[in-house]
Amino acid sequence: xxxxxxxxxxxVKRTGEKVFLECVQxxxxxxxxWYRQDPGLGLRLIYFSYDVKMKExxxxxxxxxxxxxxxxxxxxxxxxxxxxQTSMYLCASRVGGPIYEQYxxxxxxxxxx
Amino acid sequence: xxxxxxHPSTLSxxxxxxxxxxxxxxxxxxxxxxxxxxxxxxxxxxxxxIRSNVGEKKDQRIAVTLNKTAKHFSLHITETQPExxxxxxxxxxxxxxxxxxQGNLIFGKGTKLSVKP
Numbered sequence: 175x176x177x178x179x180x181x182x183x184x185x186v187k188r189t190g191e192k193v194f195l196e197c198v199q200x201x202x203x204x205x206x207x208w209y210r211q212d213p214g215l216g217l218r219l220i221y222f223s224y225d226v227k228m229k230e231x232x233x234x235x236x237x238x239x240x241x242x243x244x245x246x247x248x249x250x251x252x253x254x255x256x257x258x259q260t261s262m263y264l265c266a267s268r269v270g271g272p273i274y275e276q277y278x279x280x281x282x283x284x285x286x287x
Numbered sequence: 288x289x290x291x292x293x294h295p296s297t298l299s300x301x302x303x304x305x306x307x308x309x310x311x312x313x314x315x316x317x318x319x320x321x322x323x324x325x326x327x328x329x330x331x332x333x334x335x336x337i338r339s340n341v342g343e344k345k346d347q348r349i350a351v352t353l354n355k356t357a358k359h360f361s362l363h364i365t366e367t368q369p370e371x372x373x374x375x376x377x378x379x380x381x382x383x384x385x386x387x388x389q390g391n392l393i394f395g396k397g398t399k400l401s402v403k404p
Contacts, residue, residue: 178330207391214296216376216396217331232391264330275321276392278330 177201178267178279186285193252195282197265203277204270206248208232208240211262211281220263223248224270255286289314291379293395300367301403308398310377311359317379320353320360321392326373334375335362367402374399 181196197206208220219232221240229240237259241249248267252259265279290313300306310320318339323331337344337351337360344351348367353360360379364371378392 214396216293217394219391222391275333275336278332280330 178265178277180263180265180279180282182282183280184283184285186287187252187255188287189256191252191255191286193255193284193286195250195252195263195265195284197248197250197267197279198246199248199267199277200246201267201269201277202245203267204245205268206242207266207276208238208248208250209264209266210234211264217264220250252284255284257286260284260286289317289379289381289393291377291393291395293377293398295398296396297399297401299401299403302367302369304367306364306367306371306400306402308362308375308377308400309359310361310379310395311357312379312393313358314379314381314393315355315358316381319380320351321378322349322351322362323376323378323394324373325376325397331376364400367400369402369404372400372402 178199187193205224207222209217211217218234220238221232223229223242226245239251263282266276268276293310321336322334324334325331335346335349335351337353348365350363374397376397377395380392
């Protein structure tokens with residue numbers, strides 16, 4: 175049974191703080207993703223990684239960075255949090271190659287005040 | 288790049304009725320089309336998917352149809368039940384063998400389905 179976990183379900187931070195969101199998967203998946211979910215906007219891809227140490231920008235990377243030092247862990251970093259980054263953040267992982275199902279984590283509801 | 292449009296954004300049906308959610312995509316090279324269900328406060332989960340070499344796929348009360356010529360695909364839920372109430376997302380992608388970002392899923396904006404008892 176695939177398990178994708180995220181470090182926090184709820185997080186409240188102040189404007190200007192550096193924020194770390196962690197995602198861990200236990201199924202040896204090559205590919206990992208960070209999405210942002212906002213009402214009416216669906217799931218928007220922030221960053222993704224197809225391998226350790228590899229990262230690529232998604233559709234809305236501005237204000238974010240990522241780190242993937244180990245295969246099972248993919249971190250999203252908000253260098254200087256702003257109120258417009260208040261959102262639900264979802265991590266996902268999948269096996270690399272022709273198997274397509276993405277498994278999502280439970281999400282982190284981040285509020286920046 | 289690929290764009291996926293999903294309609295309607297909200298859908299309300301009576302228990303026992305059918306529900307249909309439609310998506311269109313722009314990239315004719317897309318060949319994988321999954322549907323995810325997200326219940327309130329929970330993570331999205333895959334409920335059914337279809338590849339471009341198949342026109343229709345069924346799994347109990349849910350079915351997905353694909354029209355590659357028209358570049359649209361639909362989710363059909365029959366005999367709806369209150370537990371079908373959720374947000375449904377369609378998505379499209381190319382084969383991962385293309386490499387890079389072209390293997391990523393492009394999601395529609397979601398449909399909030401409400402099933403009234």
